[in-house]
Amino acid sequence: MRILKERTATRKLVVVVDDDASVLGAIERALRIHGFNAEVFDKVEDFLERAHLREAACLVLDINLNGDSGIELSYRLARSGHSLPVIFITAGDSEVTRAAALKAGCVAYLPKPFASRSLMDAIEKSFQEADPL
Numbered sequence: 527m528r529i530l531k532e533r534t535a536t537r538k539l540v541v542v543v544d545d546d547a548s549v550l551g552a553i554e555r556a557l558r559i560h561g562f563n564a565e566v567f568d569k570v571e572d573f574l575e576r577a578h579l580r581e582a583a584c585l586v587l588d589i590n591l592n593g594d595s596g597i598e599l600s601y602r603l604a605r606s607g608h609s610l611p612v613i614f615i616t617a618g619d620s621e622v623t624r625a626a627a628l629k630a631g632c633v634a635y636l637p638k639p640f641a642s643r644s645l646m647d648a649i650e651k652s653f654q655e656a657d658p659l
Contacts, residue, residue, distance in 0.1 A: 539581050540649060542566045543573045543596065544588040544615065549638065553586060556642035562649070570594045579608050584633070584652040586645070589616040589623060597630050604631075611652035615640070 540562045544550045550566050557564040565582070567573035570591055579585070585603075589596040600612045614627040619637035627635045633655045634648030 538583065539563045539565060539578060540584055540586060541573070541577050541579065541582045541610075542586040543570065543591065543599075544568065544586075545590075545592045546588070546617075549588075549615075552642075553645065556645060560642075560646050570599060579603070579610055582610055584611040584613060584649055586613045586615060589614055589627065590618055597626050600630050600632070611655055613645070613648045613652060 538561065540557050542550060542553050542557075542564060544553065544566075545568050547568060550568055554564045554566045562583070565577055567577065585600075587596040587600060591599070596614060596616075600614075603610065611633045612631070613634045613636065614630075614632045615636045615638060616623060616627075617638040624635055633652045636644055636648060
């Protein structure tokens, strides 16, 4: 656990993309309470222009983003060289959506609404998957 705490101390930025302002605000508050810095975006375009992905510990990504696909966005990021761990969140939970998210390589899949503890557990898991011991 000590190594995990050291890793979180050096990689505290979590980037979040969700088009629902209330969800985005709740996630941002939860991250800050748990000691993370947060970059939050409600539009894919803003995320692509301004996100600090190289400094981020992980990406929390909504699957349905006002007509854009979070899953396709994760593939796009991977093709451009970003190997950031992805935690998918969605209000449209289904077996098909879950299977597509898992196929895209997410470290966690959280149907909305989810407890902040579930998100923190997923973030901790993303550290382990990004740099296994």
